[in-house]
Amino acid sequence: xxxxxxxxxxxxxxxxSDFYRIMLExxxxxxxxxxxGKIDSVNQNEHFGLSIFYTVGKFGYFYSTNNPEDxxxxxxxxxxxxxxxxDYTPKESGIKDSKVIGEKSNLDLEYVAKELAxxxxxxxxxISHDARYFNNEIHRKIVCRNTDIxxxxxxxxxxxSCTAKENNVLRKNTDRIAKGNSLNNYFDNFIxxxxxxxxxxxxxxxxxxxxxxxxxxxxxxxxxxxLAHEAIGHxxxxxxxxxxxxxxxxxxxxxxxxxxxxxxxxxxxRDNLFGSFYYDDEGFKxxxxxxxxxxxxxxxxLNDRYSQLMKMENNAGSRTINxxxxxxxxxxxxxxxxxxxxxxxxxxxxxNGVILSGFNGGETNPAVGTYQFGxxxxxxxxxxxxxxxxxxxxxxxSILNSLKNIVDVSKDIKMDSPGFCGKxxxxxxxxxxxxxxLLVKNVRLG
Amino acid sequence: xxANNTLRFIDSNNKSITIMINNKKVKRVVENNESNLxxxxxxxxKRIVRSIDSIKKNELENVLNEMQSLSKIKxxxxxxxxxxxxxxxxxxxxxxxxxxxxxxxxxxxxxxxxKKLLSNKLISDIQSFTEINYDNTKFIAKEQExxxxxxxxGLTLEIxxxxxxxxxxxxxxxxxxxDDFDVDKIYSEILEEIEYNIDPIEFKGDPKDYNxxxxxxxxxxxxDYFVVQQSFLENVIKQDSFLMHNTLDEKxxxxxxxxxxxSPYSSIIDLDFIQTKEKYLVKNGKFAEYICNLSDxxxxxxxxxxxxxxxxxxxxxxxxxxxxxxxxxNKSKILYIDNLLGIHTTNSKEGSLNVSALGAEFNDGKLxxxxxxxxxxxxxxxxxxxxxxxxxxxxxxxxxxPYVLCLRDK
Numbered sequence: 037x038x039x040x041x042x043x044x045x046x047x048x049x050x051x052x053s054d055f056y057r058i059m060l061e062x063x064x065x066x067x068x069x070x071x072x073g074k075i076d077s078v079n080q081n082e083h084f085g086l087s088i089f090y091t092v093g094k095f096g097y098f099y100s101t102n103n104p105e106d107x108x109x110x111x112x113x114x115x116x117x118x119x120x121x122x123d124y125t126p127k128e129s130g131i132k133d134s135k136v137i138g139e140k141s142n143l144d145l146e147y148v149a150k151e152l153a154x155x156x157x158x159x160x161x162x163i164s165h166d167a168r169y170f171n172n173e174i175h176r177k178i179v180c181r182n183t184d185i186x187x188x189x190x191x192x193x194x195x196x197s198c199t200a201k202e203n204n205v206l207r208k209n210t211d212r213i214a215k216g217n218s219l220n221n222y223f224d225n226f227i228x229x230x231x232x233x234x235x236x237x238x239x240x241x242x243x244x245x246x247x248x249x250x251x252x253x254x255x256x257x258x259x260x261x262x263l264a265h266e267a268i269g270h271x272x273x274x275x276x277x278x279x280x281x282x283x284x285x286x287x288x289x290x291x292x293x294x295x296x297x298x299x300x301x302x303x304x305x306r307d308n309l310f311g312s313f314y315y316d317d318e319g320f321k322x323x324x325x326x327x328x329x330x331x332x333x334x335x336x337x338l339n340d341r342y343s344q345l346m347k348m349e350n351n352a353g354s355r356t357i358n359x360x361x362x363x364x365x366x367x368x369x370x371x372x373x374x375x376x377x378x379x380x381x382x383x384x385x386x387x388n389g390v391i392l393s394g395f396n397g398g399e400t401n402p403a404v405g406t407y408q409f410g411x412x413x414x415x416x417x418x419x420x421x422x423x424x425x426x427x428x429x430x431x432x433x434s435i436l437n438s439l440k441n442i443v444d445v446s447k448d449i450k451m452d453s454p455g456f457c458g459k460x461x462x463x464x465x466x467x468x469x470x471x472x473x474l475l476v477k478n479v480r481l482g
Numbered sequence: 483x484x485a486n487n488t489l490r491f492i493d494s495n496n497k498s499i500t501i502m503i504n505n506k507k508v509k510r511v512v513e514n515n516e517s518n519l520x521x522x523x524x525x526x527x528k529r530i531v532r533s534i535d536s537i538k539k540n541e542l543e544n545v546l547n548e549m550q551s552l553s554k555i556k557x558x559x560x561x562x563x564x565x566x567x568x569x570x571x572x573x574x575x576x577x578x579x580x581x582x583x584x585x586x587x588x589x590x591x592x593x594x595x596x597k598k599l600l601s602n603k604l605i606s607d608i609q610s611f612t613e614i615n616y617d618n619t620k621f622i623a624k625e626q627e628x629x630x631x632x633x634x635x636g637l638t639l640e641i642x643x644x645x646x647x648x649x650x651x652x653x654x655x656x657x658x659x660x661d662d663f664d665v666d667k668i669y670s671e672i673l674e675e676i677e678y679n680i681d682p683i684e685f686k687g688d689p690k691d692y693n694x695x696x697x698x699x700x701x702x703x704x705x706d707y708f709v710v711q712q713s714f715l716e717n718v719i720k721q722d723s724f725l726m727h728n729t730l731d732e733k734x735x736x737x738x739x740x741x742x743x744x745s746p747y748s749s750i751i752d753l754d755f756i757q758t759k760e761k762y763l764v765k766n767g768k769f770a771e772y773i774c775n776l777s778d779x780x781x782x783x784x785x786x787x788x789x790x791x792x793x794x795x796x797x798x799x800x801x802x803x804x805x806x807x808x809x810x811x812n813k814s815k816i817l818y819i820d821n822l823l824g825i826h827t828t829n830s831k832e833g834s835l836n837v838s839a840l841g842a843e844f845n846d847g848k849l850x851x852x853x854x855x856x857x858x859x860x861x862x863x864x865x866x867x868x869x870x871x872x873x874x875x876x877x878x879x880x881x882x883x884p885y886v887l888c889l890r891d892k
Contacts, residue, residue, distance in 0.1 A: 076777075078552045083535055085516075101515040102535045119589055121507040146555045153557065163722060199722065199831070206722060206831055245829075246836070248859065279504065280607045280642055281650060360514045399824040401840075403642065403650035404682070406855050408838035410827025428829050430836040432857060434684075460611075482836070482859055 042107050043179055046088065053090040053112060055126040057318065060086045060177040061359040066145055070152035071166040078149060087359040095120035100360045124344040128180035128319060135314040137305055138190035138217030141171045148223065155196070155230040161238050165198040171218060176359075178319040185319050191310065191466060192219035193454075194226055198234060202241045207427065209237035209412070214454035214466065217308040240413075245428045247414050248482025252389035252443070254382055254475050259431070260372055261453035261469035262398045262409045264299055267435045269370040270459070271402040272301070272327045272335070274342035274353070283405030283435055287333045293439040296375055299328040301337055301353070302470075303368035310369070310454035310468035313355075317363035320352035327370075328439075337365045357462040367457060369468040375445025379473050382446050384420055386475055391415040391422070392431060395453065400435070408432045414481070431481055438476060446473035483542065483622060487563035488524040490755065491622040493517075493536070499585065501612045503592055505600060520753070521545065524561045525553035529777065561780065567623035567755045574750065575743035579660040581633045588612060588635065595665045599641065604676060607642040615746075623755055634746035635663075641672065646681045649840075649852065651821075656877055658744040671876075675699075678818055678842040682852040685817075685843075689858055692817040692843075693890055694865065695810050698876040698883035700819045700839065701800065705881060707830040708862045709736055710794055713763045715774035717831075719782050724833035728863035730767040733803060733871055737762050738773070740788070740796035747797050747880035751788075758788035758796055793880060802884045803871025810872055810887040812847035817856060833862040 043058065050056040062084045069076040087100035088110070095117045101107070148169050156165040170193040178185045195212040211233045213219070213226050255263065268284075276282040303322040305312040313322050318340050325335050338346065339354030342365060354363035377385070394412025401407070411429045415422045454468040483491050495517045502510035517536035523529070523546065530549045538545060583591075592612045599605050615634040620627060635657040643649045653672050657663055696704065712725040721727070740758035742748050749758055754776035762770035774782075775790035789795060811818065823838040839856040842849055865888045872885035 075556050078530070078555050079532060080548060080552065081533065082538075084537065085535070096510070098510065098512040099515075100513070102537065103515060103517045104537055106515055116508075116511055116585070116589070119508040119511075121509060123507075123509070145552075149555050163720060164716075201722060204727075206829075208829065208831065245834075246859065279609055280648070281609070281640065360516070362510060362512060397824070397827045399826070401650070401823055403648060404840070404854050406823065406838060408824030408827065410824065410836075428834070428836075430824065430827060430859075432824070432838045432855065434855070480857070482857065 056090040058179040059359045062175045065172040068149045068169040070156045073157035075149045075153050085359045094122045096122045098362050124341045128183045130182045132184045134186040136188045141218035151227050161200045163201045167196040169194045183319045185315050190218045200237045207240040214310045215308040216310050216312045240427050243427045247426045252477045253479040254391045256393035257450035257471040258395045258453045259392045260471040260474045262395050265370045266398040266400045267407040269367045273365040274336045274338045275365050282402045293331045295331040297331050298373040301325045301367050301370045310466045316352040316354045317356045318354040322352050325351045339365050357465050371469040371471040374447045374472045379446050379448050405435045441477045444475040485622050485624045490522050492520040493620040495618045497616045499614045503610045525550045528553040528556045528559045529561045567626045570757050572741050572750045574748045577659040598669050606644040609640040611638045649679050682854040685853040685856040692815045694888045695818045696886045697820045700822050701883045702878040702881050703822050703825045713773050715772040715778045718772045723831050725769045730866040731869040732767040734767045735801035736764040737799045738795045742797045745797050752790040754790040756786045756788045798881045800883045802873045802875050807872045807885045811844045816844040818842040835860045
């Protein structure tokens with residue numbers, strides 16, 4: 037790694053500190069944008085950088101650079117010591133390990149570019165179509181006095197977005213895959229799905245938009261993932277809880293939902309989930325966090341600092357989008373845990389209501405406890421049968437009411453809701469889910 | 483680095499310092515130093531742009547070879563050479579006294595502001611982020627170089643308001659001049675925002691029974707999604723946005739003004755070496771001019787507009803009106819919309835505004851209640867058909883915006 041030579045030099049400069057954590061990062065990425073039958077841009081990028089977090093007594097400072105010449109000038113600087121208010125004593129894991137997640141891409145860039153260009157050609161009622169491919173490998177090394185962890189992560193992402201138009205009606209649709217691995221085993225299937233994707237988009241032209249009112253609803257796993265991540269997951273992040281910015285503050289051990297409702301944030305490396313890791317960005321070993329267990333609030337997502345401030349066990353939830361930011365409590369793969377019935381049994385149980393499917397993003401206000409989600413499609417169910425489909429809906433509510441109103445959880449799960457999470461000034465953090473269907477009553481649509 | 487007709491560079495050095503303060507105590511100081519080189523090249527009549535760490539400058543030849551091989555993947559484009567880089571003689575003033583503020587003075591200022599806010603019984607907690615950016619950008623083209631230094635100081639405060647129930651507001655402030663570096667002045671601005679956010683209750687009525695007043699904060703999101711992002715050249719060519727097919731109230735004028743003195747968002751040149759220019763996006767309620775970068779301009783055979791920026795525009799000005807904010811709120815039943823949740827989930831191409839909002843209810847100018855969970859299902863083209871605009875405006879990032887009253891009946 038580009039800066040590895042600097043480690044020993046830095047270690048000696050940091051000798052007089054009480055604690056230090058150096059993060060070295062090297063990343064390589066390839067991205068392609070194809071638009072309407074043409075390759076719009078092709079890029080290969082490579083970046084290196086390093087950050088240093090050190091403390092002296094109650095003074096802590098975080099410094100980053102991508103210029104190695106800066107390291108010669110670097111020294112412990114106590115100029116701001118009078119402002120020092122470090123409210124915890126940073127710890128290190130003491131682990132020495134090296135891990136790799138996923139494998140290197142063997143997809144030829146020219147092949148990917150040409151396939152994407154072919155598939156984005158305009159036809160019939162499709163008036164715009166673009167596709168973005170992103171292949172990335174990140175090497176991170178975390179070094180403290182007794183810790184030395186190296187983690188390599190391969191990730192792949194492809195997003196296709198098209199708009200169909202007829203008369204004055206426009207329908208936009210998106211299809212994507214994102215994996216905690218290169219797309220070696222996924223890209224061709226994604227391309228094969230393109231025809232179906234375009235057909236579905238055109239079919240949406242004949243469907244009415246929007247639906248308002250209060251309904252019993254079945255959330256498909258993609259919409260369930262929004263509820264799990266946006267509404268509940270963010271409210272369980274320890275920094276928001278500690279700083280009185282979460283509705284779930286002071287609610288540990290309290291019953292929030294029926295006893296068959298459990299929710300976990302699980303960074304375990306499996307199934308090529310997009311949000312997985314072996315070690316968090318402070319160098320602690322990843323572990324599953326059961327945020328809601330049998331209906332009760334059971335845990336928060338914690339890092340070293342907040343675990344000490346809240347007198348709880350550090351559950352290795354510290355992540356950063358890159359070396360230039362201090363790691364903060366973040367989610368990984370966040371999901372409700374499966375229940376006992378099938379989706380068909382759930383539709384029978386609901387009898388009259390709406391099935392919501394496909395997420396269009398969402399936003400939450402954890403302090404006030406409200407959320408707003410965009411949903412692609414609603415199937416209106418009457419007497420157990422689907423009668424009509426609507427598109428482009430919005431769904432909003434209160435976090436606590438939504439949890440109380442969960443009536444049932446399916447045993448069927450799906451793993452197709454990866455996304456990029458934003459918090460503070462750190463957007464684009466890979467996250468994922470493995471959610472079931474949920475039956476929820478009194479849901480406000482529109 | 484030798485620039486020529488098919489090769490040019492932007493060499494940028496940035497130092498940023500962020501100070502995070504929790505109530506009255508500094509909790510984090512983060513210093514980031516980044517040096518990057520943006521290489522803009524034409525190979526085989528195709529344009530390839532790449533950004534590298536400055537450390538790689540000595541490997542430029544290898545990087546250029548890689549860029550050349552990428553150009554083979556691209557299909558035919560028609561870039562012969564870059565047009566001559568011509569600088570305008572515009573000068574944008576900056577406040578030297580503000581630049582001279584030391585890090586300690588800035589931290590003391592932020593601490594004093596938090597302290598003053600916490601002396602107000604309605605404020606229970608504050609997380610504040612003070613960000614200082616020092617940028618040096620060098621545009622290097624054939625026989626021409628342009629050097630730009632900028633300084634940017636901004637505050638973001640997340641404020642918990644607690645009387646009977648908890649609410650939170652986020653306050654942003656870009657400090658343009660030494661006059662803005664004034665604790666009392668910013669304190670008053672924050673109090674004004676807090677006034678309508680105390681003890682919100684769930685809104686159970688129908689927004690369609692009310693006239694709506696949008697705050698500058700809520701308007702910023704609307705203008706970004708429904709005006710700026712709809713003004714892209716591609717939308718104009720395809721005529722696939724509501725903005726091209728509808729006329730809003732003729733009092734609405736929205737202009738990009740790149741040369742405003744003291745604004746850190748002003749710029750005489752964009753990242754494609756194109757001169758910025760003042761332009762109307764909306765003039766008398768009608769869509770006026772597109773925005774685009776060089777690639778889209780070439781693709782559609784149009785002139786570039788000088789809008790190759792990450793946020794697309796420099797300073798965006800929603801022209802103020804003649805009424806006061808108080809007069810706007812005095813129009814019988816008003817829903818004041820202070821902030822929006824989930825705007826990125828709406829179908830902005832069709833003008834559909836389906837979002838949750840925080841705000842307040844007014845009757846004949848009297849505050850009835852602060853509100854949460856206001857559900858808006860509106861079409862921008864209907865909502866902004868008949869408006870009144872305040873003379874007071876506020877900066878939100880690079881947007882300068884008034885309060886806007888949307889009247890239901892013409």
